[in-house]
Amino acid sequence: xxxxxxxxxxxxxxxxxxxxxxxxxxxxxxxxxxxxxxxxxxxxxxxxxxxxxxxxxxxxxxxxxxxxxxxxxxxxxxxxxxxxxxxxxxxxxxxxxxxxxxxxxxxxxxxxxxxxxxxxxxxxxxxxxxxxxxxxxxxxxxxxxxxxxxxxxxxxxxxxxxxxxxxxxxxxxxxxxxxxxxxxxxxxxxxxxxxxxxxxxxxxxxxxxxxxxxxxxxxxxxxxxxxxxxxxxxxxxxxxxxxxxxxxxxxxxxxxxxxxxxxxxxxxxxxxxxxxxxxxxxxxxxxxxxxxxxxxxxxxxxxxxxxxxxxxxxxxxxxxxxxxxxxxxxxxxxxxxxxxxxxxxxxxxxxxxxxxxxxxxxxxxxxxxxxxxxxxxxxxxxxxxxxxxxxxxxxxxxxxxxxxxxxxxxxxxxxxxxxxxxxxxxxxxxxxxxxxxxxxxxxxxxxxxxxxxxxxxxxxxxxxxxxxxxxxxxxxxxxxxxxxxxxxxxxxxxxxxxxxxxxxxxxxxxxxxxxxxxxxxxxxxxxxxxxxxxxxxxxxxxxxxxxxxxxxxxxxxxxxxxxxxxxxxxxxxxxxxxxxxxxxxxxxxxxxxxxxxxxxxxxxxxxxxxxxxxxxxxxxxxxxxxxxxxxxxxxxxxxxxxxxxxxxxxxxxxxxxxxxxxxxxxxxxxxxxxxxxxxxxxxxxxxxxxxxxxxxxxxxxxxxxxxxxxxxxxxxxxxxxxxxxxxxxxxxxx
Amino acid sequence: xxxxxxxxxxxxxxxxxxxxxxxxxxxxxxxxxxxxxxxxxxxxxxxxxxxx
Numbered sequence: 001x002x003x004x005x006x007x008x009x010x011x012x013x014x015x016x017x018x019x020x021x022x023x024x025x026x027x028x029x030x031x032x033x034x035x036x037x038x039x040x041x042x043x044x045x046x047x048x049x050x051x052x053x054x055x056x057x058x059x060x061x062x063x064x065x066x067x068x069x070x071x072x073x074x075x076x077x078x079x080x081x082x083x084x085x086x087x088x089x090x091x092x093x094x095x096x097x098x099x100x101x102x103x104x105x106x107x108x109x110x111x112x113x114x115x116x117x118x119x120x121x122x123x124x125x126x127x128x129x130x131x132x133x134x135x136x137x138x139x140x141x142x143x144x145x146x147x148x149x150x151x152x153x154x155x156x157x158x159x160x161x162x163x164x165x166x167x168x169x170x171x172x173x174x175x176x177x178x179x180x181x182x183x184x185x186x187x188x189x190x191x192x193x194x195x196x197x198x199x200x201x202x203x204x205x206x207x208x209x210x211x212x213x214x215x216x217x218x219x220x221x222x223x224x225x226x227x228x229x230x231x232x233x234x235x236x237x238x239x240x241x242x243x244x245x246x247x248x249x250x251x252x253x254x255x256x257x258x259x260x261x262x263x264x265x266x267x268x269x270x271x272x273x274x275x276x277x278x279x280x281x282x283x284x285x286x287x288x289x290x291x292x293x294x295x296x297x298x299x300x301x302x303x304x305x306x307x308x309x310x311x312x313x314x315x316x317x318x319x320x321x322x323x324x325x326x327x328x329x330x331x332x333x334x335x336x337x338x339x340x341x342x343x344x345x346x347x348x349x350x351x352x353x354x355x356x357x358x359x360x361x362x363x364x365x366x367x368x369x370x371x372x373x374x375x376x377x378x379x380x381x382x383x384x385x386x387x388x389x390x391x392x393x394x395x396x397x398x399x400x401x402x403x404x405x406x407x408x409x410x411x412x413x414x415x416x417x418x419x420x421x422x423x424x425x426x427x428x429x430x431x432x433x434x435x436x437x438x439x440x441x442x443x444x445x446x447x448x449x450x451x452x453x454x455x456x457x458x459x460x461x462x463x464x465x466x467x468x469x470x471x472x473x474x475x476x477x478x479x480x481x482x483x484x485x486x487x488x489x490x491x492x493x494x495x496x497x498x499x500x501x502x503x504x505x506x507x508x509x510x511x512x513x514x515x516x517x518x519x520x521x522x523x524x525x526x527x528x529x530x531x532x533x534x535x536x537x538x539x540x541x542x543x544x545x546x547x548x549x550x551x552x553x554x555x556x557x558x559x560x561x562x563x564x565x566x567x568x569x570x571x572x573x574x575x576x577x578x579x580x581x582x583x584x585x586x587x588x589x590x591x592x593x594x595x596x597x598x599x600x601x602x603x604x605x606x607x608x609x610x611x612x613x614x615x616x617x618x619x620x621x622x623x624x625x626x627x628x629x630x631x632x633x634x635x636x637x638x639x640x641x642x643x644x645x646x647x648x649x650x651x652x653x654x655x656x657x658x659x660x661x662x663x664x665x666x667x668x669x670x671x672x673x674x675x676x677x678x679x680x681x682x683x684x685x686x687x688x689x690x691x692x693x694x695x696x697x698x699x700x701x702x703x704x705x706x707x708x709x710x711x712x713x714x715x716x717x718x719x720x721x722x723x724x725x726x727x728x729x730x731x732x733x734x
Numbered sequence: 735x736x737x738x739x740x741x742x743x744x745x746x747x748x749x750x751x752x753x754x755x756x757x758x759x760x761x762x763x764x765x766x767x768x769x770x771x772x773x774x775x776x777x778x779x780x781x782x783x784x785x786x
Contacts, residue, residue, distance in 0.1 A: 050774060050775075050776040053770060053774060053777065054779065072770055073767055073769045073770030074768060074770060120760055120765075123765075124757065124760055127753065127756045127757065127760070131749055131750075131752065131753040134749065135745070135746060138745065139742075158742060162746075
């Protein structure tokens with residue numbers, strides 16, 4: 001909209017770039033390492049009432065080392081002031097005991113105070129210009145109803161005394177951004193705004209000094225007031241989205257277990273250097289690239305590659321940052337950390353794609369590009385025209401030019417976009433979607449091709465056993481007993497399914513997990529095993545499966561399929577019904593991908609795609625003129641998310657993916673995605689209607705102003721009527 | 735018209751009080767947690783004596 005906002009947004013994107021989130025800056029980590037008073041921040045997603053506030057604050061205050069705790073219900077957070085050495089995990093456990101879900105937040109990622117300062121700054125300017133506007137309006141009404149001579153002059157002087165300081169203070173955001181855009185050689189919407197405010201004020205002072213009839217102090221202040229509201233709405237939309245996005249990023253506090261002289265020390269990830277030995281516990285994410293020197297396990301690489309099957313890892317295996325260790329502890333020699341890691345290289349790919357996307361010009365910018373020159377030319381032409389007609393009466397000509405400028409000034413235009421975007425984002429937020437970018441809705445409205453990632457996006461990324469009904473009850477009991485003993489995702493899924501079927505686990509002794517292979521135990525004197533195909537002597541198949549072997553009998557396999565994300569079918573069907581091309585792209589094997597594509601009725605599917613290939617596919621479609629919506633969650637999708645015209649990722653996605661996407665899906669349901677496009681199309685229609693409404697006002701008012709019939713009263717009426725109509729039209733959004 | 739001499743300063747002063755109250759509330763972060771403040775009013779804990 002304006003230059004300052006563009007700059008702010010760029011700054012915001014710079015600080016929220018995937019790279020910074022994935023590998024936090026050095027000073028942040030240095031600060032985290034130093035011992036200090038604990039200022040902890042916990043997220044409380046379930047808090048919603050007065051009782052929650054009291055419960056949480058009282059429970060935390062009971063901790064001997066906690067000095068104070070204060071819940072912020074609006075942000076659903078609690079900030080805790082405590083003595084050094086208080087661990088967030090303690091507090092989280094305490095809250096869990098009394099039934100509140102809590103997560104540690106990284107307070108350094110949350111720059112709430114900084115962002116807040118800007119919001120309060122705009123609010124202050126709104127308050128002051130509102131005060132000035134009301135007082136000047138009282139005086140102006142007196143003048144319009146017929147105050148004469150000395151009284152009128154007195155009222156004009158009082159108005160001037162109120163208006164001038166107000167305009168100087170409250171108009172600063174416009175002056176600053178107008179100056180910035182002029183320096184950049186462009187004619188933004190803020191140039192005519194600033195010009196109108198300045199010209200209206202100075203002409204009014206001149207007229208007042210010469211006992212003139214018309215003064216435009218009310219118009220100058222009203223213009224500032226209305227436009228500041230638009231500016232504030234614009235800012236709020238961004239700030240709400242940003243603080244929620246920051247919170248998502250702050251959920252992952254990066255730590256690594258460093259082995260120093262045989263002892264384990266917890267250090268920030270940024271302190272790791274190549275050659276360090278680190279321990280990776282089962283369930284932990286690999287913090288740096290490296291080579292396994294001890295231990296064996298299985299790795300979940302779904303976020304990096306989209307493979308749904310866990311991969312075996314043992315001494316000599318090379319691990320990449322972001323993979324998740326599943327079954328056994330691993331010792332890793334770091335080969336690349338921080339900026340050099342594979343995660344970071346992926347982030348560079350994203351940064352490149354993102355800079356390409358920033359070139360999108362919004363409807364408001366396009367409107368400004370056409371409208372600003374028009375405003376200036378009209379005002380200048382009426383100045384020249386009246387100079388000619390009146391035979392050199394500069395005062396009259398300047399007066400009329402100022403009236404034209406005030407009336408054409410894009411008061412309603414300044415509200416047209418922010419009001420609609422605020423209303424549409426609010427609507428989507430209630431449906432569980434967070435719009436992160438101001439132009440995301442406009443871009444979403446243009447989409448004609450939708451690309452879905454498979455693992456973690458269309459599916460939950462959690463396997464479910466398929467053929468339990470075919471197993472003999474005795475086998476099932478044995479499998480359940482073995483599965484209960486492991487933390488492997490397939491075993492966990494099997495145990496849950498068995499419990500749901502009411503299976504009583506068989507009695508088992510000598511249970512032992514062989515990391516990377518499976519579990520074995522003794523059942524009625526026989527050795528039983530549940531695990532990898534080659535370990536139990538089965539033939540590996542195309543599907544994800546685990547295998548059960550009882551004694552010397554032939555192994556039985558239990559096949560798994562990934563569960564569909566709720567709403568996935570509805571979302572795909574919705575897109576197909578509205579005539580959009582739907583593609584499925586995945587890094588997974590073609591068997592799994594084609595099966596899912598068939599199930600959902602997706603005609604185009606691409607399997608085994610590398611991250612760069614996904615991005616290339618997006619670029620390819622874009623080159624053919626398609627407007628691509630990418631929906632994905634993995635690190636392997638990040639480049640594609642950034643390259644797409646607009647992108648959506650679920651909240652369960654890796655933070656790099658969330659940062660790269662324009663819209664974040666907060667719930668686990670995928671169904672609102674199709675709805676979002678509908679809301680976006682509607683929002684774009686409202687924006688265009690708003691433009692039309694303010695243009696109609698201009699078409700009526702501008703000729704009056706050019707002909708010299710405009711009075712301050714007419715200007716005030718045109719301005720407030722168009723602003724109110726535009727705001728009401730925005731609220732009509734369904 | 736003499737009344738104006740009193741009325742105009744009075745109206746400005748009244749508006750000014752409102753403005754000062756707004757500036758104070760903004761400076762003292764009264765808009766930080768509107769939802770929480772709305773709920774806290776229901777909390778009977780400090781009803782009998784003020785929070786120390």
